[in-house]
Every structure is written in C-alpha cells, then in structure tokens.
Amino acid sequence: MDHTQQAMARLASSGVGGIALTWVDNAGITRVKTVPTARLKEVVHNGVGMSPVFDVYLVDDSMTESPHTGGPDGDLRLVPDLDRLTVLAGQPGWAWAPVDRYQASRAPYPGCQRGFAGRQVARAAEEFELDLLMGFETEWVVGDGTTGRGPAYGMARLVEHSDYLREVLAALDAQGMAPLQLHPEYAVGQFEVSVAPASPVAAADQAVLVRETIRAVSARHRLPVSFAPVPHLGGLGNGRHLHLSLWRDGKNLCRGGDGPFGMTADCEAFLAGVHRELPALLALGAPSPASYLRLRPSQWAGAYHCWGLENREAALRFVTGSPDDLGGANAEVKCFDGAANPYLVVGAVLAAGLAGLREGLTLPVPVTGDPAHQPGQRRLPEALPEAVRRLAESAVLREAMGEELLGAVLAVRQAESDLFTALAPEELVGAIRDRY
Template sequence: MDHTQQAMARLTSAGVGCVALTWVDNAGITRVKTVPTARLKDAVRDGVGMSPVFDVYLVDDSMTESPAIGGPDGDLRLVPDLDRLTTLAAQPGWAWAPVDRFQASRAPYPGCQRSFARRQQELASAEFGIELLMGFETEWVVDAGARGSGPAYGMARVVALSDYLREVTEALGAQGLVPLQVHPEYAVGQFEVSVAATGPVAAADLAVLVRETVRGVSARHGLPVSFAPMAVAEGLEGLGNGRHLHLSPWRDGKNLCRGGDGPFSMTGECEAFLAGVFRELPALLALGAPSPASYLRLRPSRWAGAHHCWGLENREAALRFVAGSPDDLGGANAEVKSFDGAANPYLVVGGVIAAGLAGLREGLTLPPPVSGDPAGRPGLRRLPTELPAAIGQLADSAVLREAMGEELLGAVLAVRRAEVELFASTTPEELVEATRDRY
C-alpha cells in the first residue's frame, strides 16, 4: 500500500468523507477546493484544477490584473501535500491539507507562494547550513454579543468563555499541534494562541490550520470571530489583531541566537540575519501588513511595532529580541511584531528568510538597540504609516524582487495597489466594516 492509499485508509477509518485543499491568495484570503476522500488519490496524481486568476483577487472578491498573472485564460493544478494531511477536530468528517500549485504541465508555477517559501527555506540550508524555526501567534476577536467584559488579560474573560477556549485548545492538540498558551488579550473579546515553532513552510501551514481550527470551534459555539487587523469600528480605540512571527536560526542543533559575542550574546550569523530582516522591514510591511486596514492597527504605543527599531524584550520595537532564560537553550528568538492577520503567511516567511539571507551575504550588523517606548524619540523613524508607502518600499527592494521573481512580485504589487484604490474613499470606520469578516 503506497503513501496515498495509506492516507486514504486512515481517513476512511476515522470517518472522514471530505478533504479541504487550501492555498492563500495575495490578498490574504484562504481559498479552497474540496474533494471526497475517495478522490484523494486522483487529486495527488493529477492535481485539482483552479484558475490562476485568483492570484489577482482582492479582499472583496473583485479582480485586478498584473503583467504576467490574471485574466480568464489558463489552468493550474492544486496538488495536496499529504505530509500535512490532518483530520479536523472541529469539523467532524473533514480533513485538511495545504496544496502546492503547478502549471498544467506540472512545471513549477512562479506565482505559488508556498513554493516561494520553500525555495527560501532550502536556500538557507544549502547556502549557509542554517535551519530556521518559526512560529506565528494568532489573535482573534469574538463577536461583541458574546465576548463579555472584564480586565485585559483577566481571568474573568477566561471564565466567561471557558468551555470555548478549552475546546480550542483540545482541538489543536487532537490535530497534532502543540499549543503553548491560549490567553485573553488587551481588547475586549480578544484572544491569542501560540503553537510550537517548526520549519518555515510548516509554520505557515500551521498558521492556516490554527486559524481554521479556531473558526471551526467558534462556529460550533455560535460565535462569529474576526482575524482582521482591526475588528471593531466603534471609535477605533481597540487594539487590532496581530499575527506576530517568531524565528530563530539553527545549525547542527545549536541555536544561533545565543552563545556568541554579538548583542545580547547572539552569534554573528544571527545578528547578520536579523540585520537583513531589520533593513527590509519597510518593504516587508507590504507582505506582513498588507491591507489598508493594517495601518489603523500599526500605531505607536500600542505594542504593534510601529517604529523602525529593535530592542531586547521591547514590545514597542518592530523587531523584538527575546534572550530566553539561561537554562532554556531553545528559548532565544526574535519576534517581528508589525505583521497582522491579513497577511499570506507563506509570503511572510519567504520574504523574511530572503531578507535574512541577504543580511548574511552582506555581513550586516544591527544598529544600537532601543529601550522604552520609541514614540517621540528624536532620530527614530516610523515604519510606513500607510500602505502606499510600504508598496513603494517593496517595489524598490532589490532583495525581495530577486527572491520573489517578477511574476509573483508583480501580482502582489497589483493586488496591493488595487486595494489602495478600492478603499481610497472610505472612512476608517467603513474600512474596518468592509474587511472585518474577510480573513
């Protein structure tokens, strides 16, 4: 019995009748085709058809065009990755797998974001012998009618939704994930879950799986949820939903974030990698904070990472270095705080790795770290405060242009520019309403 037949037998014995095959488009929307379990072997062998036009879909399901991708012509094949095949605990009778997208000839498709992330992961290993561990934090807001009140990070909020939060944790564990913590966040009705770090492509896969698991449990409890950068329009006073990225470079089982003579004991290679990420942060915002609504969240003094600075355990810095406890060799890592839930996680991990590899190639070093709130500090710059500025930085980034290729970069830029135009005449409140339930 081959790998596919074994997977089908396992699903059938678990009562799984359908498999959801997902990818994430350039607007940050998780799109799907589903197949009956009995058709999974055909899907692996032949792929499942899907138009490439989805690479230029906007958040409202309208379409734009790019120089190389878009229009009604052509067909792609969605090929499920059975190594990530997961029986869904919150959707009885269903399983899930991410897909790689190929041209009809089975040639690589240059617009495939998951393949882009994999290429960068493989480059890190081949060129520098570095393996990266990554993990996303997922934040969401429960519908106002059910979220209750109580203090930020308070136990009262856990008590109010204790069955719900327990089932989120149990569903993640039943799917083979390792939930590290689930807790109430700052805004009313806001929660966060983090899972154990893994390889970059797997981390992006898990970002999708965690979100859909939370969505599934929420639906079973009758709780509408939002993962959007801003979920509450009233007064725009609440904090938005981030999706922070944690990362650490490793070689031969050694965490390069410690044991060196660089800042806070990071090795020179770790510093160079992080310096490359730091340099490209303004451009990376167009990947990690990709919606006009992202910039309603990205404000100073809100722990959102609005300033272009880094620091030790500084939650206001865009790049936060976590030294970890002395007896936890794997605990040291870096966190990019500026990213949010509108982002395609495959674009994020691929872009961050590409930036870090450029830092290694050039032997970059970090500027002096910043402590305390950087708001109002002379000489400290804000990251782009609006999406058009981030788009300009991405378009001008030679590092990301080379890594992404003209086809993928062109489609991303086209979607970003079209969404700027789409929401050009909306008020902030209208923008929140228009995007709140899309992600």
C-alpha cells in the same frame, strides 16, 4: 501499501468523507477546493484545476490584473502535501491539506506562495547550512467587540468563554499542533494562541490551520469571530507576530555568541537583513489598508523601524530566553497582522535575512523604552501606498520573489489601496471585518 493508500486508509478509519485543499491568495484570504476522500489518489497524481486569476483577487472578491496574471485564460493544478494531511477535530468528517500549485505541465508555478517559501528554506540550507524554526501568534476577537466581562488579560474573560476556549485547545492538540499557551488579550473579546515552532513552511501551514480550527470551533459555539487587523475601530487590533530562531547542527545561533545580547555573528547578520527590509516587508506582513489603523505608536504594535531587547514597541524584538532553555532565544517581528499571507511572510523574511548573511550586515544600536518618545526614531510606513513603494524598490525581495509573484502582489496591494481610499476609517473597518 504506498503513502497515498496509507493516507486514504487513515482517513477512512477516521470517518473522513471530504478533504479541504487550501491555499492563501495575495490578499491573505484562504481559498479552498474540496474532494471526496475516495479521489485522493487521483488528486495526488493529477491535481485539481484552478484558475491562476485567483492571484489577483482582492479581499472583496473583485479582480485586478498584473503584467503576468489576469483574465479567464490558463489553468493550474493544486497538489496536496500529504505530509501535512490532517484530520480536522473542529469539523467532524473532514480532513485538510495545504496545496502546492503547479502549471498544467507539472512544472513549478512561479506565483505559488508556498513554493516561494520552500525555495527560501532550501537556499538557507544550501548556502549557509541553516535550519530555521518559526511560529506565529494568532490573535482574534470574539463577538461584536463591545461586550465582554472583566479587565484585559483577566481571568474573568477566560471564565466567560471557558468551554469554548477549552475546545479550541483540545482541537489544536488533537490535530498534533501542540498549543503552548492561550490567554485573553488587551481588547474586549480578544484572545491569543501560540503553538510549537516548526520549520518555516510548516509554520505557515500551521498558521492557516490554527485560524480555520478556531473558526470551526467558534461556529459550533455560534460565536462570530474576526482575525482582521482592526475588527472594531478604537481597539488595538489583531496582530499575527512571527517568532524565529536560527539553527545549525542542533545549536541555536540566537545565543552563545559574541554579538549583541549573546547573538552569534550569523544571527546578527540575519536579523540585520530583516531589520533593513522592514519597510518593504510591511507590504507583505501588514498588507491591508486597515493594517495601518492598527500600526500605531505606543500600542505594542511595532510601529517604529527599530529593534530592541524585549522591547514590545520595537518592530523587531529580541528575546534571550531562560539560561536553561536552549530553544528560548529567538526574535519576534511584531509589525505583522492577520491579513498577511503567512507563506509570503516566512519566504520574504527568510530572503531578507539571507541577504543580511551574504552581506555580513550588523544591527544598529538597539532601542530601549518607547521610541515614540525618543527624538530621531523613524516610523515604518504609515499607510499602505508607502509600504508598496518600498516593496517595489527592494532589490532583495524582487530577486527572491520573481517578477510574476511580485507583480501579482503589487497589483493586488495597489488595487486594494485604490478600492478603499475614499472610505472613512469606520467604513474601512466594516468592509474588511468579516473577510478574515
């Protein structure tokens, strides 16, 4: 029995009748096509058709165009990754798999965001014999953002939604996602969950599946949820921070070295590359005009272009971890949010870090305390157009992404900036709240 037949037998024994095949577009929206379980073998061989125009869809489902993409012509094939095939605990009778997108000839499609992430993983292994572990923290808001019991991080908030949150944990665990922790966050009705780290592409897959699992469990409880950067004006908003660590031959390179706070030279160079590209990375990790309503000083959002040890105001936070926890040392990029395509995020962060390794970069002096109160500290871009300009100017990310993928991303960012430019903050928040 081959791999596909084994998968079909497993799905049949679990009562699965349909498979959701997802990809994430450049606006950060998870798009889907579904197929009956009985068609899985055919779909693995031939893929499922989908227009490339979705690469230039905006968050409101309108379309723009880029130099390489747009209009009614063309076709792509969506091919599921059977290694990530998952029976969905929150949607009985359904399974899920992420797809890679190919041209009709089955040649790789240069606009495939998941393929871009995979290429950067391969470059890390081939050039530097590096493996990386990554993980996203997912924040979301339940309800209308105005009602809820108890203080921030308070037990009262957990009690209020005890059954619901237990089911979220159970669903994630049943899907093999190893939840690490779940807790009430600062804003009213806000929660955060993190799952075990994984290789970069798998971590991006998990970010998609965590969100859709929470959405499914929420629907069963008839609870409205939002993962938008700012679901309700005046709140702190939803981040989706990225944690990462570098490994070689089973050794965590974020500790045991002579660099800052025990970093190895390779770790420092990688993080220095990420630090250098943060203004450009913001157009990928904080991609909505609404992202900049969240990215404010003194709100633990990472609004300043700096790094520090355990500094939750720095855009790049370094964590040494406990002495006996070999995997505990890692870095966190705090300025990213839930509007981002996670495949673009992990691919671009990898590309930035690998450039730092090639150039032997070093980190600047770390920042302690709130950078908002320290003279000379630079803000990251304060609005989307500036971040888009920095992305367009980044030679590192242009080379890594390629003209077709980068061109589509820039077109979407510019079009969304134009789409929402005349809206007041309250209108902008309302326009995107239910899109994520």
